[in-house]
Amino acid sequence: MNTTLKAILVLGSFAALTASAHAATLVNLGDAPVTIVVTEDGQRNEVTAAPAETVQFCMAGCFVTLPSGERQALTGTETLEITGANVLIK
């Protein structure tokens, strides 16, 4: 019995069960660094993205406070594209 095959299959079945896991992404399309406040699992953290940087931050549901003070709720599958003051949520 080929142990590699065995390992691959067990890992594969685990993978199949968890294949749909993602995280929310923050993409900074502007020229200046951008900071958002993320409240996840009861903890408040600051997440900063440098210009043209992509950061992943939220696995399963969180609240974010955008630079404009506006609050949004995310489920963990969204992409936040911030260009200066404009925020696009996909």
Next chain:
Amino acid sequence: MIAVARIDWRIVKVRLAAFFVVFALVCAWWSAQAQAPGANPEDVVITRITDQLKALTALGDRIGAIAQDDQKLLQARIDAEAASRELINASVAFRPIMADINARLDAARVTVPEGEPLPDAVQAQINLLNTRKAAINAALVSAEDGTVVASSVIERVGQMRRDLFTSTLSQRVSIRPVFTQAVWQEVRAEFFDLTRRVTSWATFTLRFKAASMVWALMLALSAALAFAIVSRRFFAPALIERHGGDNPSYLLRVLSATASSLLPTAALAVFLIGLIVLFTSFQLLRPDITDLLAALFGVVLLVFFIQRLARAVLRPSAPAWRLVSVRQAVAAPLIWLITALGVVTGLDLFLEAVSNVLDAPFSLTIGRSVLFVVLNSALLIALAFVRPFQTPEGSALGWPKALKGLLLAVGLVPLAAVGLGYAGFARFATQQVVITSAIIVAMSIGFMTARALGQENALRQTNFGHMVQTRFALSDARLDSLALVASLATYAIVAIFGVPLILMQWGFQLADIILATTRFMTDIRIGSVSISITSILIGIVIFLIGYFLSRRFEGWLDQNVLARSRIDRGARASIRTAVGYAGIAIAVLVGVSVAGIDLSSFALVAGALSLGIGFGLQNIVSNFVSGLILLAERPFKEGDWIEAAGINGIVKKVSVRATEIETFQKQSVILPNSNLINQAVGNWTHRNTLARVDIAVGVSYGADVIRVQEILRAVALDHPKALKTPAPFVMFKSFGAERLEFELRFHIADLFEQVGVQTDVRFEIIRRFRAEGVDTRFMPEETPLGGLNENAGVPTDHAGAAIGVQPPDPTAAIRPVPAAKAEPLPKRGKS
């Protein structure tokens, strides 16, 4: 009594109160505003949020009261998590509403040019929209605070559960009260309570709902029987012992063990679970009776399964079918011991459920723990002293030292703990050991099944495999691959079910296990690199799919498109190879990008190594590029007769690195492509299979040369395969030392027939020469030993033999025979 840890709820309560007050203010303020006619869409969402916040507050108030009940604490945690999720989902629902409000605000502002004051109506509308926005924002703020509070509740609950667990384990009670009169009276009281409840329920149900009960019983029974019959029919070949003969294979034994333990248990489970479900749907049960029945049925199932499993593994009546070879005398007692262990554990679980339902006093819990630990330890110690194996000489052999020591330890330590008063710890330890061992044993059998399935030819030799093979008409190789797949699947299933079961037994939550597994599979961080196993596996799968698709496409293209077009075979092969390589390249690129592997780091490494690799691989790369050029330019194609590097042969295959040529002696020569590009390559069949045949003929000086020329030309013209155009030509080659040399040159259409044509022509030439008396002596192949011109003019008979040939002159020097022109034997016909 037991000390309960004093929990500082004040801070949590203050937070709860604060945000609730804020939210109440928001609600008040919002409802005080002038309401637009008709409800706003965000009202529904705000209501959802309010409900969740109320539930959270209620939860917070409840927690203090349930500090002693682990089940209720767990439920509180689940409720808090649900509330948190619902808060987030509700908040997400605000997003489209908010977008709508913003759009309307922009639309309103746009109607008035910049700088001018806004008219009242527009201003009022803008104010209204802003109010709504503010309300939504406030709701979001309180929802966010709500999630924070939920998290702190969850954390508190976790802390309380840990404290409860520690206190249970470390509490030391006096067990003397267990043996007092008072305890026995309490036991009798609880027993009467139980019987009272059960009889009252039973009499009520029988009097008023007897019909439904009977219906439910019959339905459950028939479902279970149907299941049992169907499964037995399906697995009968594996279960019937005589089919295996006296020495069944390992796979057969394992399959039989699995089937004979799982299937009856499954049938019983169908019956019992069906019974509960039907009773509940027919509304025959009270809540307390439901708990009791569920606990009872669970225990019955557990004990039944353990007993069947022990029987299947140890098989007292069929020694050849055992999975573990134990002594015959020991098999039945072992089964009894193991079943007894199951019964004791099951009984303990059942009594625990009963005391939960009846709210039994604490002293009974201790008594129960003591009883359970004592019984279990006795059984384990008895098990340790069993001698199940046999030495080659025939005397009894006990367990391996380590196992025996372990069994004794697990038996004695809880006993000592109980003696010292640590009843909670003793019970916990024993219960954990017994249940975990049961799960591990079940998993081992699962793994053994999987391994046995995966062995080559194993499945084919069982009745079951034979049945499957004939039913679905599978070849042997197919059945083997099916067996391999089944084996791998079994490994996976056992692992996926067994490991979380063990973890849950030791206190991990299923949600945590799933979360941790997800994190592990999708995000392993090493420094700044994030590896996702899931993505890699998906990348591999996609590459394999792409590879097979490109192979299929290549085949289809060849069969359907290229076969119908007029492209010749060599070009078809080239196109097919090129398409195949392109397909593989695309599949690799797609697979790598799906796997999320960042190729830029590869590029860096590749750049650094490129110098060394370049030097080392230059020949290979040169061959590779030459191969591509050969495929594109096609100086020769498959089936051509080429001459390269001194090798003559037919091209069999043009690969990327080398070309395979088959010589006429059937040797395969692999020539690197760079040789074929850099040196001259002769291709006999490059444009056509036309070839010129040159036949050297020598006649003696006395022959009639004009007649010779006519004969030669006639022979060539007469041969059916010799072409008339270009016309055969007889060349007068030279005045040789011994004879006149001619050469007959004619063309034939098919190069590969030249040997036959040459031979025919030569036979014909000599026939005609001899028929006409042309002096044919001193032909190059037939140089006789001996004198030269002395033999000129010797008369010949019709057969062409010289009459009266003089014997060779022994004094004359032997003339060297000119080397025969080495004509290669071409392969007849095209390959």
